[in-house]
Amino acid sequence: MTHDKGMGMVAENEKIRIGTALGGIARGLAADGYTLAWEWTGQALHVRVGATPAACADCLSPKAVLIQLVRGALAEAGLRVGDVQVYYPGDATGGPAAAPALTAERHRVADAVAAIEYCYEQGWTDGLPVVPPTPDRVAAMLAASGLAPEVVLGRIPERRLTIRAEQVAINAVMAGCLPAYMPAVTAAVRALLDPAFGLHGPSATTAGVAFLTIVNGPYARRIGLNSGENVFGPGNRANATIGRALRLLLLNAGAALFDRATLGHAGKYTYCLAEQEDAGWEPLHTLRGFDRHQSTVTVMAAEAPNQVNNHVANSGRELLLTFTRRMAAVGTANANSRGARPQMAVVICPEHRRTLQADGWSKADVRRFLWEHARVSVADLKRGGLLPGPVAPGDEEQRSPVTPAEADLLIVTAGGEAGRFSAVIPGWNTTAASVAVTVPITEVEG
Amino acid sequence: MELEILSPLTRIDPSAGFAFSPRPAGLAGLRLGLLDSGKRNSRAVLEHLAAAITRTHPAAAVVVRTKPSASRSASPELLADLRAQCDAVIAGIGD
Numbered sequence: 001m002t003h004d005k006g007m008g009m010v011a012e013n014e015k016i017r018i019g020t021a022l023g024g025i026a027r028g029l030a031a032d033g034y035t036l037a038w039e040w041t042g043q044a045l046h047v048r049v050g051a052t053p054a055a056c057a058d059c060l061s062p063k064a065v066l067i068q069l070v071r072g073a074l075a076e077a078g079l080r081v082g083d084v085q086v087y088y089p090g091d092a093t094g095g096p097a098a099a100p101a102l103t104a105e106r107h108r109v110a111d112a113v114a115a116i117e118y119c120y121e122q123g124w125t126d127g128l129p130v131v132p133p134t135p136d137r138v139a140a141m142l143a144a145s146g147l148a149p150e151v152v153l154g155r156i157p158e159r160r161l162t163i164r165a166e167q168v169a170i171n172a173v174m175a176g177c178l179p180a181y182m183p184a185v186t187a188a189v190r191a192l193l194d195p196a197f198g199l200h201g202p203s204a205t206t207a208g209v210a211f212l213t214i215v216n217g218p219y220a221r222r223i224g225l226n227s228g229e230n231v232f233g234p235g236n237r238a239n240a241t242i243g244r245a246l247r248l249l250l251l252n253a254g255a256a257l258f259d260r261a262t263l264g265h266a267g268k269y270t271y272c273l274a275e276q277e278d279a280g281w282e283p284l285h286t287l288r289g290f291d292r293h294q295s296t297v298t299v300m301a302a303e304a305p306n307q308v309n310n311h312v313a314n315s316g317r318e319l320l321l322t323f324t325r326r327m328a329a330v331g332t333a334n335a336n337s338r339g340a341r342p343q344m345a346v347v348i349c350p351e352h353r354r355t356l357q358a359d360g361w362s363k364a365d366v367r368r369f370l371w372e373h374a375r376v377s378v379a380d381l382k383r384g385g386l387l388p389g390p391v392a393p394g395d396e397e398q399r400s401p402v403t404p405a406e407a408d409l410l411i412v413t414a415g416g417e418a419g420r421f422s423a424v425i426p427g428w429n430t431t432a433a434s435v436a437v438t439v440p441i442t443e444v445e446g
Numbered sequence: 447m448e449l450e451i452l453s454p455l456t457r458i459d460p461s462a463g464f465a466f467s468p469r470p471a472g473l474a475g476l477r478l479g480l481l482d483s484g485k486r487n488s489r490a491v492l493e494h495l496a497a498a499i500t501r502t503h504p505a506a507a508v509v510v511r512t513k514p515s516a517s518r519s520a521s522p523e524l525l526a527d528l529r530a531q532c533d534a535v536i537a538g539i540g541d
Contacts, residue, residue, distance in 0.1 A: 164456070252456075
């Protein structure tokens with residue numbers, strides 16, 4: 001999955017576009033019981049057609065017709081892929097092996113509306129209606145990601161669960177994702193299943209945390225993710241459904257019975273945003289060591305956003321000092337009695353960002369200042385009973401940072417043009433239990 | 447129109463299954479392990495329990511180990527250590 005810079009990026013973008021272009025053909029094949037998988041070498045596109053047990057033997061077009069259909073779909077999308085090779089079930093060619101079939105259990109329902117109710121009855125929803133996961137929709141989702149259904153994206157070892165691309169695609173369909181969103185969903189799933197994230201803990205805990213999902217890079221703009229007005233609010237399909245797909249996957253394929261949250265929070269329905277990267281500040285993924293032109297997904301176990309309202313201050317420093325008071329307010333995992341603390345995210349809105357930029361602050365400067373000044377005093381912890389004993393001389397001055405290191409502050413710029421509301425997002429537990437994980441969006445491999 | 451939908455569930459991976467070890471016939475003379483989950487006061491509860499057990503069933507040794515995080519599984523190294531040092535281990539989690 002490593003790509004050399006330049007060509008690698010072109011290849012990544014091309015593959016996402018190929019997957020999208022072939023989605024309609026995949027759906028048509030799936031309606032007749034066939035699967036489609038593909039592989040692009042840079043010089044040739046290899047398209048593999050596989051037969052499911054339900055395949056209609058007379059329905060498969062002659063190979064020459066399918067080649068024309070593929071060429072037509074690619075041309076319509078403005079794509080030039082070189083030679084197109086098509087392999088049919090039973091072909092004794094040296095081409096890639098036939099695409100494996102979908103293996104999920106199949107259920108028959110009367111119609112699409114009955115399917116929605118059926119999913120409710122089975123306990124397969126997050127409480128909202130789901131899109132019926134028909135084999136053709138799931139096949140199109142897989143085709144857009146380029147992943148074969150059996151590809152393992154990771155495991156939840158504590159629950160003896162293995163998550164495969166097929167389950168991810170099914171839940172993504174149910175969430176309402178378009179096939180073009182699938183690379184973000186699969187990258188986020190890989191991040192959640194990374195041992196450093198430690199999915200079992202943040203998805204079982206009584207603490208109400210959700211998966212804050214931040215998408216960076218050109219892909220976020222291409223699929224229309226919102227980074228502006230109402231960024232945590234409703235109304236954008238990509239934000240709403242990518243975040244929802246992760247939760248549905250966990251509910252359905254990740255053993256929801258482990259979730260013992262006392263309160264939970266609304267971000268457990270969906271919690272996905274993009275960053276404003278044309279704002280003159282380093283985007284999150286470059287601060288985390290990725291190339292600016294690489295698209296990435298970052299996931300973090302996070303509480304709900306706490307808004308920071310300051311419509312009055314004229315200086316960046318005053319704004320940041322307002323932030324720090326919210327960041328160090330006792331009662332979160334970032335300001336508790338333990339020495340060990342988790343990461344924290346800060347979302348800076350455009351008006352606040354402009355004030356800071358006018359005063360010469362880079363994002364790295366902001367991060368350093370916030371880390372140095374958001375400090376929890378022993379006196380505050382004692383007043384809250386989080387440490388034993390009365391407040392003693394020196395307790396006000398004895399202060400500790402809200403995150404172990406400066407790099408544990410995830411600074412994102414997003415939000416509407418009007419309004420001076422930013423947000424502080426406390427993390428969960430400690431960095432020993434979970435850390436944010438960033439995964440490049442390079443899933444589309446054919 | 448009748449349609450077919452796919453189950454979004456996954457199956458438990460049988461290859462990653464757990465098997466229960468045979469239970470010891472008694473505790474007297476055994477090396478007793480305590481696995482502190484890392485939760486606040488976990489160690490105090492386990493030590494209290496160990497003291498109560500060893501009053502009636504004298505142990506050959508009491509070995510205490512602590513997980514780095516209550517939210518994470520014990521590492522393979524920690525489990526190997528417990529297996530080498532103990533005949534029985536008490537573990538638990540709670541607040």
